[in-house]
Amino acid sequence: MSKDEGRRAATIRAVWAAVARHGIEGTTIDRVAEFGGFSKGVVHYYFASKKELLLAALEAFLAAYDAEILDALAGLGRQPTAKEALEAIVVSTLPHFSPQDGEAAELPLLAAGEPLSPRYKARLFVQFFPLAMNDRDFAAVVKKAYGREGADIAACFAALLPAAPRELPSALAASLVALIDGFSLHRILGYAPAGDVDHAELARRYIAAVLAANSPERNSK
Numbered sequence: 223m224s225k226d227e228g229r230r231a232a233t234i235r236a237v238w239a240a241v242a243r244h245g246i247e248g249t250t251i252d253r254v255a256e257f258g259g260f261s262k263g264v265v266h267y268y269f270a271s272k273k274e275l276l277l278a279a280l281e282a283f284l285a286a287y288d289a290e291i292l293d294a295l296a297g298l299g300r301q302p303t304a305k306e307a308l309e310a311i312v313v314s315t316l317p318h319f320s321p322q323d324g325e326a327a328e329l330p331l332l333a334a335g336e337p338l339s340p341r342y343k344a345r346l347f348v349q350f351f352p353l354a355m356n357d358r359d360f361a362a363v364v365k366k367a368y369g370r371e372g373a374d375i376a377a378c379f380a381a382l383l384p385a386a387p388r389e390l391p392s393a394l395a396a397s398l399v400a401l402i403d404g405f406s407l408h409r410i411l412g413y414a415p416a417g418d419v420d421h422a423e424l425a426r427r428y429i430a431a432v433l434a435a436n437s438p439e440r441n442s443k
Contacts, residue, residue, distance in 0.1 A: 229268070231282075231334065232258055232334070233254065233258055233264065233265055233275075234278060235258070235332045235334075236258030236331060237249065237254050237275055237276065237278075237279040238279060238282075238283065238332065238338075238342065238346060239257045239329060239330070239331045239332070240253045240254050240257050241276075241279065241345070241346060241350070242329040242342055242345040242346060242349075243329055245349055246276070246350075246353065249276070250272070251272060251275075258331070273357075273359070276350075276360075277359060277360065279350075280353070280363050280364075281363055283346050283350060284363070284364070284367040286337075286338055287314055287315065287367075287371075288370065290314045290337060290338075291310045291314045294313065294314065295307060295310050304378040304379075304381035305382065307374070307378050308375065308378045309426070311371070311374070312402075312422050312425045312426060312429075313422065315402045315406070316406070316409075316420075316422040316425055317340045317343070317422075318340065318420070318422075329341060329342055329345065344406075344409065344410050347406055348407075348410050368399060372395045372396060372399055373395075375394075375398055375399065376391040376394070376395035378391075378395075379391035379394045382433055383437075386436055390436065394432050397428075397432075398425070398428065398429070401424075401425060401428060405421040405425065408421065
């Protein structure tokens, strides 16, 4: 990474810190510069407006999920199975979480390469995603990320259900993405499932249930 790329990445991390602590409305160019330890001129050098800055921060936030999943799979040291790929997606999108992780606590400026903690993910998720409801540019960024995630999950289901109708893997993928989003909001709101079962475990049970329901053995009966 060049010095220029490093400074731009540092600016993005400063945006995350500002948004996590102060929300979208409270995030200003001044605050981003303060968190990053550089002048406002540096921020304006890379980003012409607050919207452009937030769009870049959202893209980087979503890309961090992809990188985390790829790192987890690379750690296996071999080609992952479709089930292992699905597990990596579940763990990345639904990490171990407590209701306190969604609170506006003092969150530090992340160092280069430092992963997002569950608390950081929760705060950024709840701040960034409402923007997509009201602005087509933010919606396009989220839609693109959903497209990548959905395609990856659909490929896993297709590998695990080779005899399934062609449209089924995509339908199952869309359902799992929606389930993960819903669980993410439940976590932030402090809504726990019955029996205090972890949301990630519920996602695993969903995957196991749809695989069992659509297995060749089940459908041949």
